[in-house]
Amino acid sequence: MSEIKILEITCDEFFQMEAVWQDCIAKSSANPLFSSWIWLSSWWQIWQPRLNLSLLLLGVYENNKLIGLVPCYTYTQNTALGLRIKRCEFIGDHTASNDSIRSEYLNFILPQTRYKELIPVIFEYFIDCDIDEVTLKDLDMTSVTSAHFSKLYPNNLINKDCGIKITTKKSFESYLQQLGKNTRLKLFNRRKLLPDNNLRRIENQADIKHFFDSLNTMHLARWGKVCFSEHSLNFHYKIAHYFFKHQQLQCLCLLNEDSIQAVCYDIVVAGVRYNIQLGFHEYNSAKISMGTLMLGFAIEQAHLADEVLSYDLLAGEGKNSFYKKKLNGDAIYFASYQIPLTLKAKALFLLKRAKRMLKNTLVRNSQ
Numbered sequence: 001m002s003e004i005k006i007l008e009i010t011c012d013e014f015f016q017m018e019a020v021w022q023d024c025i026a027k028s029s030a031n032p033l034f035s036s037w038i039w040l041s042s043w044w045q046i047w048q049p050r051l052n053l054s055l056l057l058l059g060v061y062e063n064n065k066l067i068g069l070v071p072c073y074t075y076t077q078n079t080a081l082g083l084r085i086k087r088c089e090f091i092g093d094h095t096a097s098n099d100s101i102r103s104e105y106l107n108f109i110l111p112q113t114r115y116k117e118l119i120p121v122i123f124e125y126f127i128d129c130d131i132d133e134v135t136l137k138d139l140d141m142t143s144v145t146s147a148h149f150s151k152l153y154p155n156n157l158i159n160k161d162c163g164i165k166i167t168t169k170k171s172f173e174s175y176l177q178q179l180g181k182n183t184r185l186k187l188f189n190r191r192k193l194l195p196d197n198n199l200r201r202i203e204n205q206a207d208i209k210h211f212f213d214s215l216n217t218m219h220l221a222r223w224g225k226v227c228f229s230e231h232s233l234n235f236h237y238k239i240a241h242y243f244f245k246h247q248q249l250q251c252l253c254l255l256n257e258d259s260i261q262a263v264c265y266d267i268v269v270a271g272v273r274y275n276i277q278l279g280f281h282e283y284n285s286a287k288i289s290m291g292t293l294m295l296g297f298a299i300e301q302a303h304l305a306d307e308v309l310s311y312d313l314l315a316g317e318g319k320n321s322f323y324k325k326k327l328n329g330d331a332i333y334f335a336s337y338q339i340p341l342t343l344k345a346k347a348l349f350l351l352k353r354a355k356r357m358l359k360n361t362l363v364r365n366s367q
Contacts, residue, residue: 031105166329172303202251218279262294
């Protein structure tokens with residue numbers, strides 16, 4: 001008979017376990033980018049000291065053999081009612097502030113067929129750790145984990161978001177034919193209106209800094225703030241250099257008359273090309289959207305690469321509309337759950353829920 005044990009992994013061990021971590025990823029349903037060792041260990045190095053977090057990285061052992069990982073942390077938050085709540089979250093995101101980057105598809109790293117069996121064991125350990133509340137963001141709603149929480153905690157869904165993933169198995173030409181006329185025009189046909197366009201891929205590690213500087217400059221002009229603050233920039237420097245060395249970084253620059261007009265920051269992992277960020281300058285003609293044209297080039301490259309099976313645009317809307325839905329991709333839904341474990345956390349959750357329901361009722365009645 002097998003024996004399951006949960007043991008805590010130290011921070012020093014965390015930083016030395018890339019190989020065994022990636023082995024667990026390969027045998028699990030966890031996302032190979034956002035749950036990867038490099039992504040989560042880099043996040044921890046930067047945001048642990050900024051947010052005063054306590055590591056709760058758990059190893060799941062069967063007969064003394066590591067079979068899974070629970071990449072979490074805890075922190076204490078004071079509520080408006082004066083209650084102190086000990087909260088547990090996935091490494092890679094932080095709900096109490098906007099300081100952190102967003103990591104999507106977060107999940108436990110467990111053997112693919114054993115999530116239903118092992119999640120209750122993990123939650124028993126959380127309870128033993130005197131955790132008041134577990135908040136888990138951006139779970140893929142098709143995952144066993146999300147389905148488990150949806151069934152057990154149907155009223156604890158606190159947020160739902162949508163992303164788009166484009167299948168790239170067929171030719172780019174067939175993809176273009178499936179688009180609406182206006183989308184095809186903006187994404188591809190209007191390339192010819194640029195007098196001198198030139199697409200370049202970052203081929204030199206030394207050029208990564210200039211690439212991110214250009215992205216921040218574009219974002220500041222369009223949104224009034226930089227895309228990556230200093231600590232987020234440090235994170236993405238580390239991520240970009242890592243995946244550059246592994247030939248999985250795809251940083252594209254669209255130049256017009258030798259001036260960078262748009263950039264696209266992508267990473268390719270396990271057959272999926274992830275669009276991490278897009279930036280562009282406004283063009284002097286209303287007919288041309290540099291951002292849409294840049295995205296068109298990136299989608300074309302994804303179709304041309306044999307190793308890429310899909311292009312994932314992730315969650316998030318544009319400045320003026322949810323432009324991604326027009327790109328003929330499949331909708332990917334992300335769910336965030338807040339699960340109270342103790343009496344005081346349950347009371348607080350019900351109070352917040354009642355407050356939201358009252359507010360929504362008042363808004364409907366005023367319309």
